[in-house]
Amino acid sequence: MSKQNEELKKAGLKATLPRIKIMEVLASTAIQEEAHFSAEDIYKELISNDEDIGLATIYRVLTQFEAAGMVTKHHFENSKAVYEINSDEHHDHMVDVDTGKVMEFHDEELEKLQHEIAKKKGYELVDHSMILHVRKIES
Amino acid sequence: MSKQNEELKKAGLKATLPRIKIMEVLASTAIQEEAHFSAEDIYKELISNDEDIGLATIYRVLTQFEAAGMVTKHHFENSKAVYEINSDEHHDHMVDVDTGKVMEFHDEELEKLQHEIAKKKGYELVDHSMILHVRKIES
DNA sequence: GTCCTTGCAAAGCTTTTGCATCGCT
DNA sequence: AGCGATGCAAAAGCTTTGCAAGGAC
Numbered sequence: 001m002s003k004q005n006e007e008l009k010k011a012g013l014k015a016t017l018p019r020i021k022i023m024e025v026l027a028s029t030a031i032q033e034e035a036h037f038s039a040e041d042i043y044k045e046l047i048s049n050d051e052d053i054g055l056a057t058i059y060r061v062l063t064q065f066e067a068a069g070m071v072t073k074h075h076f077e078n079s080k081a082v083y084e085i086n087s088d089e090h091h092d093h094m095v096d097v098d099t100g101k102v103m104e105f106h107d108e109e110l111e112k113l114q115h116e117i118a119k120k121k122g123y124e125l126v127d128h129s130m131i132l133h134v135r136k137i138e139s
Numbered sequence: 140m141s142k143q144n145e146e147l148k149k150a151g152l153k154a155t156l157p158r159i160k161i162m163e164v165l166a167s168t169a170i171q172e173e174a175h176f177s178a179e180d181i182y183k184e185l186i187s188n189d190e191d192i193g194l195a196t197i198y199r200v201l202t203q204f205e206a207a208g209m210v211t212k213h214h215f216e217n218s219k220a221v222y223e224i225n226s227d228e229h230h231d232h233m234v235d236v237d238t239g240k241v242m243e244f245h246d247e248e249l250e251k252l253q254h255e256i257a258k259k260k261g262y263e264l265v266d267h268s269m270i271l272h273v274r275k276i277e278s
Numbered sequence: 279g280t281c282c283t284t285g286c287a288a289a290g291c292t293t294t295t296g297c298a299t300c301g302c303t
Numbered sequence: 304a305g306c307g308a309t310g311c312a313a314a315a316g317c318t319t320t321g322c323a324a325g326g327a328c
Contacts, residue, residue, distance in 0.1 A: 060283085079316070123233065134264055155308060158308090177292090195309080195310070218318085
């Protein structure tokens with residue numbers, strides 16, 4: 001029984017082939033810039049691997065994964081939503097406006113500040129999304 | 140000749156009735172929390188004011204306004220995009236995950252911190268988008 | 279065997295586009 | 304008058320849903 005198998009069970013989901021395959025695609029790259037998949041990205045990837053999985057299933061499964069906290073859904077500026085597998089460690093994104101390169105970073109002070117800002121307004125911070133648009137400093 | 144009229148001309152857009160009316164709706168509330176309109180919000184508002192303006196026109200006009208830097212388009216987590224009139228002053232957004240209510244805030248320390256984070260990586264901050272997802276604290 | 283899951287197709291929603299008409303300058 | 308702007312309806316995305324068949328436990 002694989003690790004993914006267990007993770008699915010833990011989320012109350014049956015370990016079906018579509019779900020396992022989708023999970024594999026989401027986890028398939030170590031390259032940060034490529035770690036964001038739209039439903040169709042996953043669909044095409046599976047088709048090209050001769051896995052016969054319907055697009056509707058992918059949408060349903062991604063929704064379940066998101067509810068289970070296994071993936072995060074981003075909207076960015078495009079029309080399509082993209083999904084990213086959740087790692088243990090929280091991070092934010094920095095995008096180079098010239099090259100499109102996506103970098104990740106984590107700053108504890110920033111996290112703390114966000115909690116404080118929410119608290120000051122009478123709210124608790126559930127989550128946040130932040131993207132810094134940056135440009136390389138000429139040297 | 141109204142102020143809006145001039146602003147439209149400056150953007151290279153003819154001062155037509157639909158554009159003026161849409162601008163008026165966007166500028167119609169002093170309440171920051173309610174300053175986000177979807178295309179349909181604007182459409183309904185105009186219809187209820189007996190202005191006969193097509194939804195397609197609203198989409199076209201909003202796209203033009205965005206290109207001219209007069210409004211900012213946000214996606215938040217919903218399916219609909221919302222538009223906000225650009226004020227001189229920068230602010231970020233906080234969304235109540237239970238009610239969908241959007242609030243605005245500005246925190247100088249946060250802004251400074253973002254610049255520092257970018258700088259530390261050898262970049263200058265061009266822009267940023269940040270949304271805090273929050274929940275009301277039970278009292 | 280039971281109940282959850284899947285695939286397909288159809289429907290739903292938001293947004294965009296083609297085209298003839300209209301209106302600002 | 305000229306050319307951009309509008310309205311309507313149709314089309315185009317992306318995503319969700321109904322339903323019958325299939326699969327996990």
